[in-house]
Each structure stands twice: as C-alpha cells, then as structure tokens.
Amino acid sequence: MTAVQEEIKALADSKLYPAVLALFGSPPPGRILDVPAGHGAFAKELLERGYSDIHCLDINAENFKLRGVSFQKYDAADKLPFPDNHFDYVFSVEGIEHFEAPFPFVKELCRVLRPGGRLYLTTPNTFSVEARLKYLVSGYFPRFRPLMQNPEQVMAHPVDDAHIAPIYFWQLYYFLLLGGIKLNRISTNDYLYKRNWLKRAIETLFARAIRRNIRKRNFPDHGVTSEAMLYGDCIILEGVKEPR
Numbered sequence: 001m002t003a004v005q006e007e008i009k010a011l012a013d014s015k016l017y018p019a020v021l022a023l024f025g026s027p028p029p030g031r032i033l034d035v036p037a038g039h040g041a042f043a044k045e046l047l048e049r050g051y052s053d054i055h056c057l058d059i060n061a062e063n064f065k066l067r068g069v070s071f072q073k074y075d076a077a078d079k080l081p082f083p084d085n086h087f088d089y090v091f092s093v094e095g096i097e098h099f100e101a102p103f104p105f106v107k108e109l110c111r112v113l114r115p116g117g118r119l120y121l122t123t124p125n126t127f128s129v130e131a132r133l134k135y136l137v138s139g140y141f142p143r144f145r146p147l148m149q150n151p152e153q154v155m156a157h158p159v160d161d162a163h164i165a166p167i168y169f170w171q172l173y174y175f176l177l178l179g180g181i182k183l184n185r186i187s188t189n190d191y192l193y194k195r196n197w198l199k200r201a202i203e204t205l206f207a208r209a210i211r212r213n214i215r216k217r218n219f220p221d222h223g224v225t226s227e228a229m230l231y232g233d234c235i236i237l238e239g240v241k242e243p244r
Helices: 016-024 041-048 102-112 129-138 145-149 151-156 169-178 197-216 227-231
Strands: 032-034 054-058 070-073 087-092 113-124 181-188 234-241
Touching (some): 016 041, 016 181, 032 041, 102 113, 129 227, 169 181, 169 234, 181 227, 197 227
Parallel strands (some): 032 054, 032 087, 087 113
Antiparallel strands (some): 181 234
C-alpha cells in the first residue's frame, strides 16, 4: 500500500465500514459501484479484500486519493452515468441523507444494479427508540441536530458535509420495492443502549410498546421491530434485485 493511500480519511463512523463488510461477506468478484465515494476509504477496504472492478463517483474530486479504482467526478443527484443492470454490487454508505432529493437517487441505485445483484445502503436511523423520543421531546433526529439549531451554517456547508434529509423507513422501503429490490437484512453499525438504568428502563418499555403495537395491529414488520432498528445508530440495508 502506498503512503498516499494510507492517508485516506474515512468520513463515516469507525464501526460502519466493518459492519457493512460483515454483511457483504466474500461473494464472487464482480463489478462494484461505490457512491458517494468520499475520499475512497470504503473502496480501499474493498481493494484490500481482493475486489478490483470498482467504480467510484463523488462530487468532490480534490479529496479522492485512492489508486487502483475507476473514479469520476460526478453529481450523483443527476442520473447516474451507467446503463441499466450494469453492476453486481452497489454500495451507498452514508449518502442519501445528504441529498435534497434522496429517493430519485435510490431509484438510480436500483436501476444500475443487475438482477440478482446486491445493494448495500446505510443512513442514520430515524426509527430507533432514541430517535423517536428525541424527535418527540426536542424536534430533531440524532445526527440531524445542526439542521434544527443552525440551518444557516448547514446551508454554508458543502452538500456532502451536511445532513439535510432524515429518511423515513417506509418511504425508503417503497422506493426499493419500486426499483425491484427485495430487502434481505437490516443491520447496524452500533447498538446505542442507554447506560443510565432509568433511561434504559424507559427505552425498554418504549420498545416493548412498539413491538406489541405492531403485533396487535398485524402491521407488516420487515425488520422495524428488530434490535438493529430499535437500538441501532445507523441502519444498514441489504437488498437483492429480483428478475423482472
């Protein structure tokens, strides 16, 4: 590994890449898309695992330092510059919450994935017990506090450095279905159980109420009552594109 590649900065939580890669496992080689790619830190992890046909897109070219992959400066808010059914694996790690229009981007991720291919998408969790209580009491979701407190400062940041779009799971699930994606697994980078016994007890009761309500009303679940969803920091979705 070169000295340049050792300097590549990860823009996500330190536990997130390992958690995504644990879901990914060691499938056969294939064509990979990483968008938005940031500085190239996640693509570097894929290179180190032996994958080589890696294509990275990001709006900022000056920060991308990884060698050995294909990189294109590109605003992923536009239609992705690839044909339909082009990639075997598509990764979007902590990306959609930065988009003014996140769901057209999700549709594009689905479009460029081949039937049978796998999609990995992560975003801050707005369905956790902590997120629901924080929104109820304070009016914002975890990791979106600046959007509430200092919107002018958020506006002054580059779009890739600002969380502006909290993702509602059922809407995301809808657009994945629309793109032909069957959701396989939901995971997380970290479980945020409260250390204080009283706060932990309140969250436990709240989680039980959520699970009981889903069962009582016979609502679809699709992972929303899982430990990852109710206590996870970020959610990690794994989906497979079904043949049409």
